[in-house]
Amino acid sequence: MCEFCTKHGEGKKWYEIMEHYSMELLKDPGRKAYIEQFVSNIRNNSMDNFGKLQWVKNKAPLAHRFIKKIVTAHLKKYHFGQVIPIEDAESIVENVQSITRIPCICRSVTAGKNNARYCLLLGIDPTGLNIDWPELKTSFEVLVPADAKKILRVFDRQGLVHSIWTFKTPFIGAICNCDRDCLAYKYQISADLTDIMFKSEYVAQIDRDLCIGCRSCMSFCQFGAVEYSIADGKCHINPHKCYGCGVCRNACKKQAIKLTDKQISS
Numbered sequence: 001m002c003e004f005c006t007k008h009g010e011g012k013k014w015y016e017i018m019e020h021y022s023m024e025l026l027k028d029p030g031r032k033a034y035i036e037q038f039v040s041n042i043r044n045n046s047m048d049n050f051g052k053l054q055w056v057k058n059k060a061p062l063a064h065r066f067i068k069k070i071v072t073a074h075l076k077k078y079h080f081g082q083v084i085p086i087e088d089a090e091s092i093v094e095n096v097q098s099i100t101r102i103p104c105i106c107r108s109v110t111a112g113k114n115n116a117r118y119c120l121l122l123g124i125d126p127t128g129l130n131i132d133w134p135e136l137k138t139s140f141e142v143l144v145p146a147d148a149k150k151i152l153r154v155f156d157r158q159g160l161v162h163s164i165w166t167f168k169t170p171f172i173g174a175i176c177n178c179d180r181d182c183l184a185y186k187y188q189i190s191a192d193l194t195d196i197m198f199k200s201e202y203v204a205q206i207d208r209d210l211c212i213g214c215r216s217c218m219s220f221c222q223f224g225a226v227e228y229s230i231a232d233g234k235c236h237i238n239p240h241k242c243y244g245c246g247v248c249r250n251a252c253k254k255q256a257i258k259l260t261d262k263q264i265s266s
Contacts, residue, residue: 016091021092086246216253244262
């Protein structure tokens with residue numbers, strides 16, 4: 001299990017503890033201020049920070065390793081994520097106090113898409129935030145759990161990776177649905193600048209007897225975890241690269257891919 005499961009999970013997956021979505025945590029005097037500051041900082045500084053970290057990594061790799069540890073430790077205290085499969089995302093929206101669909105901050109920053117509504121706030125009312133981002137106040141939608149689940153399934157079929165995010169850990173305030181335009185992907189996967197999210201508590205497995213080697217699942221994997229073997233004409237999962245998001249299952253017409261709990265598979 002991940003570090004947060006050990007620290008915050010009470011023997012379970014940490015995001016299954018409903019206290020981490022509670023209004024009591026959200027009412028922490030510093031949390032609202034942090035959320036407001038976080039959004040402003042992301043919109044104003046994220047790509048500049050990305051460039052600086054990239055420069056340090058290229059010019060001074062030893063210094064980058066030290067900085068990476070410091071930045072990762074800071075993020076774990078304030079804003080850190082974890083990949084989850086569709087099943088766990090649906091369970092979460094069934095139990096939280098409110099769900100609000102909002103524009104994605106990442107896509108606003110990286111792609112200039114200010115109304116790409118791929119994020120679900122959990123328990124947070126965007127109208128109560130003092131943030132200079134008009135789309136956040138005008139382009140949001142309050143959802144009931146059934147509608148949130150429908151939207152999550154659409155995102156899943158599109159190959160978007162679901163993840164949960166803290167705002168002053170352990171409070172979980174959002175489910176994001178990510179692709180390669182997202183900042184977490186750019187920072188952690190494509191550039192390896194810092195760790196900003198955990199892999200899920202699952203790993204994908206391919207049934208060799210069912211796999212026909214069509215390779216459709218390879219295009220769905222954002223992490224390069226699906227590999228093809230010419231020797232047997234089958235696809236395989238590299239467990240070291242797999243984030244356990246499960247979206248590759250949507251591409252398999254033979255239903256040859258399943259997710260296995262890491263504790264069971266290990």
